[in-house]
Structures are given as C-alpha cells and as structure tokens.
Amino acid sequence: MTPDKLAPEDAETAASPRDVSPFWYLLLGTLFGVVLVKSEAVSWFRIQEMFRFQGFHMYGIIFSAIAVAAPLIWILRRSSMKTLTREPIDVPPKELGWGYRYAIGGTLFGVGWALGGACPGPMFALASAGQSVYVAAILGALAGTWLYGYLRPRLPHY
Amino acid sequence: MLDVISRPWPWYVAGPLIGLFVPTLLLLGNRQLGISSNLRHLCAAIAPKDVAFFRYDWRRAGLWNLAFLVGICLGGLLAVRFLGTPEVAISAETRAALARIGIHDFSGLAPGEIFSWSSLGTLRGLASIVGGGLLVGFGTAYAGGCTSGHAISGLAALEKASLLAVIGFFAGGLLCTFLILPLLS
DSSP states (O other): OOTTSOOGGGGGGSOOSSOOOHHHHHHHHHHHHHHHHHTTTTOHHHHHHHHTTOOSHHHHHHHHHHHHHHHHHHHHHHSOOBOTTSOBOOOOOOOOTTOHHHHHHHHHHHHHHHHHSOOHHHHHHHHHTTOTTHHHHHHHHHHHHHHHHHHGGGSOOO | OHHHHHSOOOHHHHHHHHHHHHHHHHHHHSOOOOSTHHHHHHHHHHOOTTOGGGOSOHHHHHHHHHHHHHHHHHHHHHHHHHSOOOOOOOOHHHHHHHHHTTOOOOSSSSOTTTSSSGGGGSHHHHIIIIIHHHHHHHHHHHHTOOIIIIIIIIHHTTOHHHHHHHHHHHHHHHHIIIIIHHHHO
8 A cells, every 4th residue: 555545544634624622532531541440441450460360350341342332333334324513423344354464463463552551541540540650651652653654655555 | 429439440331331432422423433543643743754644734633533632641640539539459360470570569540660760770671652652652653543543432333454453463472471571570
C-alpha cells in the first residue's frame, strides 16, 4: 500500500458531520476509566496472570465484553437506526489483505503489553490513579507511535 | 451498597459494562471504541512535522476520543480516591511464579520493584516502562488498534483482521512473559 492511500484505520478519522458535545464522551470516558480500574484490568499483575493462564479474570472480561457487544453491533449494522444527531450508523469493515500489519504490529504490541502491563487506555488511567511513573510509559507510547508514522512508508502493509 | 462498589468488580460485571460502550458510542455519534487512535491524534497535535500519517485534521477526527481519554484519566483518579484502594487478588500460582523472577511487592496495581521513578534507572525498570510504552505505541499504530479497538470492538464486529491482531497480541505477550521477563529479573 502506498503511504498516501487511505489505510483502514483512516476510515475513523473521517468524522461525522454532526456529533454530540464532547462532554458526553468525557462522561463516558470517565465511566470507562472507573471500570478499567475497578476491574483491575489496568493491573500488571492481572496481565501476568492472563499470559500465564493462571486465572480466568481477564479472559472473563474480554469474552463477556465481546459477547455483549457482538449481537448489538450485528443489530445496529442491519437496522436503519440513526445516531442521536440523525447520522447513519456504519461500522466499516477492516481491510485484511495478507494481514502482515496485524500480525507484526499485534505481536510487537503484545510484547509491550506484557512488559508494561498496560495497554493504551490503562496507561492513562494508571498515570492518574497514583502510578505516576506510567507518564513515562505514555511518553514512550507517543514516541513509538511517532516512530511508526515516520517509518510507515518503508514498512510492509500487505 | 458502597461496600459492593468499593470492592474489586468481578469479570461478569466489568466485562458486560465494557461491552456496552461499543453500541453506546455508535448510537451517540457513530464512533468506534478504540483508545490507541488517541496516541496518533496526540502526535498529530503535538509534532506532526512533515509525516504524512499525522497530517490530518485531528480536532475534527479525534476531539471526541481525546475527550474520552481525558475522561479515562478522571475515572482512574475517581476510582482510586473514592472507590477503595486496590489490592489485586491474583492467583497463588501467579504470585509464586512472579516471586521466582524477583517480584515480592504485591501491594499496588503494579509491582513497586519495577514501576517507580527510581527504577527507571535500572535495566528492568527502563525496559518495562519506557520499552513497554514504545512497543505499545509502535505496535498499536502498525496494527491499527489495541485491546479496545481490536480485541473488543474488532472481534465483536467479527473482523478477521482483528482476530489476527489479537493472536499477535497473545504471541507477543507469551514471548515476553516466558522469554523476556525472566531475562530482565
């Protein structure tokens, strides 16, 4: 794929013309942060327990989240329901191709997830939940994302 | 009631709640749950330079998600301040396994031996915190999503690409847990 061609994730950067106030997203994000911390999904210990297959907790969270979201997405995709601001709802499919980027990028992320015990959301929740050293992890993540953007034209995206 | 809230939430409460965010965001503004996009939006806002990946209208595309991210920070703060101090009850086997790689402080959300400002000066601290962060940033940008974008909303939308990404997450996580972490101890 040439770098100037739209990548699958760029679909989401094409914003809806009308949207509700950012306040609602702030409120939802707050709830999300509370759930992440109260479920201990932000804990390095829980991530270790998961990768060592020694507890069901994290698997339970991920599987039940998918089990709740999947049928609702299925219905929303097939219905003619509109958003609150009367925009159409569409979930654009992700372009698979040969899948190199998902396999390679996913594996690199997995190594980072097990090292730091936090994916992007939890990093931010942790940094404000008394684990201030995760600010350094966030700076690392920003540097990593920037590096990807810089190297992108030279990386395989099949 | 408050006691129930202040204890850690079981998976069968937290998981379905997390799942509900996906349709809620779609109904609010046709938005797809995915936190790692914010790393891209922040790069685009702070230092786009002349990198094509960061040359887009981040306000238009990402303001909603950045507001969501600020919310996550707020939520983290609220959860710890008012909803009880976390003490993670991981399995005894995990405790034993972690003790073998030199982790004995099980008091907080992350082991104090690795996750403190002073440990940034050690190889293990630097690799875990900054190295982990770098790989999370690079990997999610390359794969186009993280745990929320691929494992939750992607798998729930039955995306093959997300399944491949999640298999990658686990391949990388296992590799790190069983090969890299012991080396760092």
